[in-house]
Amino acid sequence: MSLSLRHVFTMSLSLHHIFIMSLSLRHVFIMSLSLHHVFIMSLSLHHVFIMSLSLRHIFTMSLSLHHVFIMSLSLHHVFTMSLSLHHVFIMSLSLRHVFTMSLSLHHVFTMSLSLHHVFIMSLSLRHVFIMIFIMSLSLRHVFTMSLSLHHVFIMSLSLRHVFTMSLSLHHVFTMSLSIHHVFIMSLSLHHVFTMSLSLHRVFIMYSPFLHHVFIMSLSLHHVFTMSLSLHHVFIMSLSLHHVFTMSLSLHHVFIMSLSLHHVFIMSLSLHHVFTMSLSLHHVFIISLSLHHVFIMSLSLHHVFIISLSLHHEPESSSCLHHEPESSSCIHHFFIMSSS
Numbered sequence: 001m002s003l004s005l006r007h008v009f010t011m012s013l014s015l016h017h018i019f020i021m022s023l024s025l026r027h028v029f030i031m032s033l034s035l036h037h038v039f040i041m042s043l044s045l046h047h048v049f050i051m052s053l054s055l056r057h058i059f060t061m062s063l064s065l066h067h068v069f070i071m072s073l074s075l076h077h078v079f080t081m082s083l084s085l086h087h088v089f090i091m092s093l094s095l096r097h098v099f100t101m102s103l104s105l106h107h108v109f110t111m112s113l114s115l116h117h118v119f120i121m122s123l124s125l126r127h128v129f130i131m132i133f134i135m136s137l138s139l140r141h142v143f144t145m146s147l148s149l150h151h152v153f154i155m156s157l158s159l160r161h162v163f164t165m166s167l168s169l170h171h172v173f174t175m176s177l178s179i180h181h182v183f184i185m186s187l188s189l190h191h192v193f194t195m196s197l198s199l200h201r202v203f204i205m206y207s208p209f210l211h212h213v214f215i216m217s218l219s220l221h222h223v224f225t226m227s228l229s230l231h232h233v234f235i236m237s238l239s240l241h242h243v244f245t246m247s248l249s250l251h252h253v254f255i256m257s258l259s260l261h262h263v264f265i266m267s268l269s270l271h272h273v274f275t276m277s278l279s280l281h282h283v284f285i286i287s288l289s290l291h292h293v294f295i296m297s298l299s300l301h302h303v304f305i306i307s308l309s310l311h312h313e314p315e316s317s318s319c320l321h322h323e324p325e326s327s328s329c330i331h332h333f334f335i336m337s338s339s
Helices: none
Strands: 007-013 017-024 027-034 037-044 047-054 057-064 067-074 075-082 088-096 098-104 107-114 117-124 125-136 138-148 151-157 161-168 171-178 179-186 191-199 199-206 212-219 223-229 232-239 241-249 253-261 262-269 272-279 280-289 294-300 303-312 329-337
Touching: none
Parallel strands: none
Antiparallel strands: 007 017, 017 027, 027 037, 037 047, 047 057, 057 067, 067 075, 075 088, 088 098, 098 107, 107 117, 117 125, 125 138, 138 151, 151 161, 161 171, 171 179, 179 191, 191 199, 199 212, 212 223, 223 232, 232 241, 241 253, 253 262, 262 272, 272 280, 280 294, 294 303, 303 329
């Protein structure tokens, strides 16, 4: 033992152990050595350091005014923690797992790795990101999520399915893919688009905002299409035994129906009406306009035809028996009937 005004030193020796201690005004140091263990501690005005060493474990801790560091090492595990005024970092390593976490004033990051799982999360003041992998001998599923102030993104991947969703302030996009089906939807302030595809059916809808809507449905036995706009509506239906078409606009209506045994056509406008019906045993036609009327009916046992021509005259003129009140005159009238 050594004593002085500013320092004290002590050492102890034995067959299995050595102990050393040093004390001064600004520092304390202790060291203990044995056959199976080493311990060291250092204390000063601004810092503390501790280290423990054994055959199966190592532990270190460092403490200062602005920082704390801890590390633990063993045969099956490693642990590290670092703490400062502006940051925290933690890492844990084992034979089957790895974990890392980083914390700061503006950001948080976490990562977890194991034999069957991977998890990653990143958090900041303006963004959040999460990714999850789940593994069991093969990749069965992946999940990813990203969040920010103006956007959200989610993706899910598995062996039989893929799902993606993107959300922003001005747009939404969704896509779902599976072994038997595909679904896509896109929504924005100016646009809407939807598509659904399966093994037996296909559905598509498209809409530029307020000006047009388009819908199509396809199946093994049927096709349906509808188009809607501010000035027009169009509908078409196709099947194995029938075709139907309808067109509607501000000034016109057109309808056509086709089947294996029948054809029907109708056209309506502001100035004209036309209807035609055709079947295996009958034909019927009506044509109506402002100046003419035509009707024809044909069947296997009958023929009927009417044709009227109209002509508008001024009120001062007369054409039939000089009747002043007549405003129109029949210039042509034809009827034929045969049975």
